[in-house]
Amino acid sequence: MLEHVYWIPLIPLFTSVVILFGGKEGKDSKMPYLGIAAMAWCFLQSSVIFFQTLTGRIPLLEGKEYFLYERIPWLSWGPNLKVHLGVLIDGPAATLLFVVTLVSLLVQIYSLGYMYDDKRKKRYYAFLSFFTAAMLGLVVSSSLLILFAAWELVGVSSYLLIGFWFEKPGPAYAAKKAFITTKLGDCGFYFGLLLLFSYTGTFDLVMLKSHVAQGLLPLEAATAIGIGFLIGAIGKSAQMPLFIWLPDAMEGPTPVSALIHAATMVVAGIYLVARVYFIYTSAPLALGAVAWVGLFTAFLAATMAVTAYDIKKVLAYSTISQLGYMMLGLGVYGYTSALFHLTTHAFFKALLFLGAGSVIHSVHTNDMREMGGLIKRMPATATTMGIATLTIAGMPLLSGWWSKEAVLHAAYSHNWGMWLLGVLTAGLTSFYMCRLFFLTFIGEPRDPHKHQHAHESPATMTGPLWVLAMLSLFAGGLLHYNGLFEHLVHFEVVGHGEHAGGSHAPAFLLPGAAIFVFLLGLGFAYRLYAGSLKTAQGLRDRFEWAADTLERRYYFDDFFLWLVSLSDKLAAACFWIDSRVVDAIFVDGWALVVRAVAAASDFFDDYFVDGAVDGMGTLTQDAGWGLRKLVRGQVQEYLLYVSLAVAVFATFLISR
Amino acid sequence: MELLSTITFLPLLGGLVILCVPKEKVGLIRGLAIFTTAATFAASLFLLGGFDPNLVGESIPKLQYVEQLNWIPSLGVHYFMGVDGLSVPIILLTTLLSFLAAIYSIGIETRVKEFFFWYLLLEVGMIGVFCAMDLFLFYLFWELTLVPMYFLIGVWGGPKKEFAAIKFFLFTLFGSVFMLLGILALYFASTPHTFNMLELMQANGSWSRSFQIVVFIAFYLGLAVKIPAFPFHTWLPLAHVEAPTPVSVILAGVLLKMGVYGLIRISYSILPAGYEWFLPYLIIIAFINIVYGALCAMAQTDMKKMVAYSSVNHMGYCLLGLAAVSTTGFNGAIFQMITHGIITGALFLLVGVLYDRAHTRDITAFGGLGAKLPVYSGIMALTCFASLGLPGLAGFVGEFMCFLGAFAYWKFWTTLSVAGILITAAFFLRMMQKVFLGPFNEKWKDLPEINLRELIAVGPLAVLTVLFGVWPQLILGLTDPTVKMISNMYEHMFQLVR
């Protein structure tokens, strides 16, 4: 089962090609089912691999930390420079395989219902399977170059999917913005790759690991590479400076947001950092940067989520915040905790998005102010969303609790200041999630008309919701039970034990604080949003400026818009220079030379010879000759030139 | 049977036959032209078949399909034709693009006979440049391409065609005339006076450094105009915009490559000291080409002009590869040349398709064509993404290798050039968004979809883009052994650079 793992990314790739070119467009095309069948097969394969590796039935290769490592030469130039196309399956890879295929399968099933009335369904499924293929390629690939290739392909497919309804201007602009911002991040990744290659001469992860182990990579190079990869991760996983594209990416269909902007693509950055963790451990400065970036992103994103009214935008901010948590986890040597949080987050965030999708599907609006009291109309969606909200808010014993707790624990062991901010963010998380839940489902319906029409989504949509709900409930516990996940995904840092360092907190402090903060958030949310919104509105008016900055995403958007306008002005200036200056020098310059020579001969003629002739008019001639034009055909002028030349050369030669 | 001579002079034969056909028989003329270009392409495939990439000399390039006969003994000129790993892929690119552009130029209605005569004459010049191994012969073919291009742009071009034609002619001639002086200087510097490139490659040990620098500058003037390197590139946008579509495909696809080929074959191999002196300036020019070209492209509203500036940008990558005197750099430069030929060729064809229908190339005039022309916008999207260097498509590998090679020595400039990639992505996406996405512009509701003729012309290029993207070893297998030999021909010379 494990040997043919390379089929897992290839099958969806072929299916996407088949779907794109085969079959006919339109509502009732059979292609979606083909897509789902292929994804089901992949899910089956990867879940088997995941469970076998989890339970240890497939042991690690002796002396290695991976289960499978095969490669074939793809590209070779120069004496010994070879790039291989290979597969590397280790703990994180297996986990991610399972997560990606699961969520992708559920989303595809869910989309059957969601996209039911869309006439370009065929193209949608083609892009979805292409995306999954690229994501799986990214997960399994053993060479960083192929990982980068898959990374960009994932970016392109997100561009295609965000801009799926390209007739409307919104999605088109959002798609471009997403691609450009991630491309900006990719430049950092590109720089990291170049630097890496110039020092080690190879892209292969296993070889790199041995290189770093032997200390061949100098410290400042490792730091620079780390920072480079971090910038790539910031771009792709929407961390602090480059997160602006994720909220706008909500323009795409909701299942797309669920798959790409919750569970899979956005975690690519985290996965990359995890994949090259050995570089980061050898460059503490880079690791510190990861931690702080993660922390700030988590906190700021959480604050932004508090004031947002668009249901999908709130979820987007929460995704950014949770990603921040994962980054934090990685930054504080909490390798396992980060990946654990990644897995659990995938489940409940996908659930939240799909739930929101079914709400939007029935209420046809994103704005929570027009919802309210939908629990009566949509019980299934409400309950599943409720479970997810509790999980993410940090209700103990649910999967969210386990993973977030692990991250906070690692943060505490590293630096208590981080832990404090982390707990505060957790509180904020529970506040805005509960706010969301209460606004949509509890309280009296604010828009009676929409309320009447609200109806529960069909089975194809609620089915996946229930599956995800079950996973959110039990997955955390199961994986945490007797360190199953711990065994699968761990990274022993030679100088820095998992629990070593940092003061040991009293046993009850960490979980207690988390529970307290969870309840606090719940209470506040209930107080403000369960009943009438008067008090919330009052608060908002008093802190007008704060609400406004949060609305404007701390003016990051404006900063990047200014940056774009700056580049446009620069481009216009360049083109002006090109057409005026450079062109003038070479074209008119040439004509200038020729005209100069002609002018010189004219000047010589006019000034020197014709001085007197200009007074032609004054010459008293009888009327017969009339006014004579300045005459150039003067034969005597020619004689003058000849004799002048003779005189000049004679003196020159004789006087020598 | 001299294969190289047949490939080079087959189009000439076709051209002469076309001259004899009366003007009215347009169908026959078109048929003849396409048949000739097809035959040339087949012959070049045959050449590829028989070519053994690993047959490589030690100190100087080892040629295959060599044809050498004493052409003008009193001038010391030999008809010396030969190919090696460097020239085979480019010849294939030339014959392929000529064949596809010939198919596309069925759309030309006015003065068809003259068009195809000049067109085939142009092809002779182009192929000749890449096979000639004698400097005199090289110069002869180099200039042979000027006249047909002048007439092709001048007669069938756009509104400002005459000015563009004469500007192109004078610009290139100005450069190549200094190349002539360089060739003469080399002729007199070699002890048994010779134009033979291979002998000159061995003779350069005895030349003084200042001599090599002066001759290098003379050659560089000629080559820079063709590449086009920064200060001499202003003719390119004008010539591209005014040239008819098939001609601008050939112009972008092949003529720009003659400059880079010349840099490797002549400037580097024969004048290493000159090349080594020029390296720091070359990297700066490469950087300017990339970033400046991309920025100018960003500011364009005319689609064709934008693609023209993007060629300036892409050739900047080639220069980057050349600035890194290493196997990676050279391989990257050649790979980028080939793929740029394919991608920009396809891009120009597609822009031509739109222009033939809408008679305007203004990006802002269109909107939401994606819905109306699904197949067309699909191919256009594929080519645009390939052009901005999306991995998995042909554009990425060449670009990446150039960066890899250049990064080893010029860390600062290469890092700055990485910004070029971002700007390239920006202006291509801006164009895609304005033309294909967004609300549908009712003005174009009767635009017909891409027809079979155009599809046949663009199809193979799109397939090749994907093929070379997924499996680049196809080209690298051909060029790598030769490049390995070329790049460490002057190992000792460029040691200090490393």
Add this chain to the structure above:
Amino acid sequence: MSLSHYLVVSAALFLIGLFGALTRRNTIGILMSIELIFNAANLNLVAFNRYLHFDALHGNVITLFVMGIAAAEAVVGLALLMAIYRNLNTIYAEDFNLLKG
């Protein structure tokens, strides 16, 4: 008298002819000045023959030929002048301005 006297006279004659050719506005004046230059050359030749190369009379023979040539030139010149006079009825050099640029 010494050779230099004659050379001075011929040089003076040459210069006067030159001056005349450059400044006379009447074409005939120009022709006459050119005749003067021819004569200056003849004078030179005879003087050199007499003073320096007296062994053979090459100088005189050459002068003879030069006279012949001068006569031929004058004939053609005047004939041309008559042709122009009939068409343009002016013989002033400034008026020949039909062809210029």
Add this chain to the structure above:
Amino acid sequence: MLNLHLLYPEIGLAVFALVLLTADLFFKGGKGKFLYFLGVFSACLTLGILGLAYSSPETYQGLGTMWTVDPLALFFKVLILATVILVLLLSVEYKPEAAHGHLGSFSALVLLSAVGMMLLVSAVDLLLIFLALELVSISSFILVGYERKDLRSSEGAMKYFIIGAFSSALMVYGISLFYGSMGTTRLTEIYPLFAQRSSAMFILGCLLILVGFGFKISMAPFHLWVADAYEGAPTPVTAFLSVAPKIAGMAVLLRVFTHFVPLASLDLSHVLCFLAMLTMTVGNCTAIFQTNVKRLLAYSSIAQAGYMLIGFVTGGILGREGVLLYSLVYLFMNLGIFAVVIHLGNEDGYELDAFDGLAKRDLALALLSTFFLLSLAGIPPLAGFIAKFRLFQSAIQGGWYWLAVVGVLNSVISVYYYMSIAHHMFFREPRRAEPARRGWIVTGTVALATAAIFLFGLYPEPALSTVRLSAEILPARAAGAARAAAPSTGPALLP
């Protein structure tokens, strides 16, 4: 020793000229065309006689009292006769409908000037050179003014005459000074005296003689008559003037100033280098602003003379071969384009728009004339390039880098105005739809010229070897002397 037998071709041609003159009395009006063919026949006959000289060099090559018949002279005589033949043929084509008087005297004058040139090319005595030059000048004064009725023709002739007379007067004065300082006008005898006699008078004498030659080959300061004379003259005469006298002048320059009086000894080479550059640049730059075809071709011929001067300035074997090759190729290029000019001129006049839309009316003619223009500009596959290549080769070998650079830049400028003609042919719409009816003469000349420029362009080996054979000048002086004066001015760049 008189051995006049060396000059049988010239004597024969002179006799034919006189026969033609008398024949003019009997043939009036239309039947005059026959006289042209008689002229052509006589030129061919003389070529035949010349063939003897080539076939048996020892009997028909040697030294007379004042003249020498050597490979150089023979080569140029052949070229001159070829020009005469082509020009006479073209003049049949010229203005077919106008009634022709005095055809006999027209062709007689052409033959007389041919005799003058043949003597000029083989003369080694300054007096003979002067007389030959005079014969050529006088006959061409008359030829330029031949169309009495056309005001421009007589005015052009008048201007040409005044400057011609003036410069021949200067030349005579130069010869007198030369005679004064050297004691003899025979160039063969001056070599022993040369070393110790280079006084100021000798230098001034040579300079004034140079003025005479400069006028003939339209060198820079003496070129001003060219445009007016070429525009005024009937087109066949312009064609004749633009080729034959120029080639003859170059030949005599080569003989006098590179063989007998080496340039470097008088350090004239720098002056002439400047003059060559001036000629090229002035010729090219003024040609750009021309709108009349004949004036444009006049300035183009000045520029071509400038290129030939490069070979003359650099001296040496390569330079001489370059000049010879260039004159051979120039002859065909120029007569080819003049054939087209005459053909079009008959109906459409001589402004540049006479060429409008020629590609549409007569594609073959348009293509061939484009090849002539490209060859004149020096674009590779054609003969013009090989000739220029040879000249630039000699310049670079001689160390004259700046001369080569200026020459090269000038060929770029020249492309502009040559291409402006092609521009009219290919990019403009024709005024009249139907193609001009082409006589066999024009087609013949154009075909011959195209064959020549393609043959010499693509396979120049035979031309180069004949040129090398005929670059040898008799009486061969001690080889060493000529070399001593080879210029070593170029910076020691060459390793």
Add this chain to the structure above:
Amino acid sequence: MEQIVFYSLSAVTLIAALGVVTMRNVLHSALMLGVALMGVAGLFAALGADFLFAGQIVIYVTGVAVLVLFVVMLAGRESDLHARQTNEKWPLAVAICAVIFFGFWRCIAPYAGTPTRTQPEPSTRAIGKLLLSDYALPFELISLILIAAMIGAILFSRGGSAAEDAP
């Protein structure tokens, strides 16, 4: 005695030449040309070139000067007589003449004071012998030139008969 002859003759020649160049009336300048040529003939005599003296008189004084007179009569118009005869570029012409005179002076200086070594004796026989031995070809050539000049003269001075016009 010899000085007197030389100085008087050269004075006559130079003054007459100046007259040719500066006389307002073309007719007068033509006459002056005749006088100048006569002066030159005299100088030839002073130099002992007797044949040339006669030749000068025959060819130049009678032939060319008279011819010029005829043309002046034919082509001259009443208005020419009192028109200013020199164009405005004469200051430049004077400058050029001065420069060239300086050049000549540099050439003539070394020959100052060279005495005559032989006595003049009749030269006609020698010239005749030379003409037919060494200078045979130029002798023939000059005839051709004169024929050409003749053709020109006839052609151009032919009457206005437009019928048989030139090609």
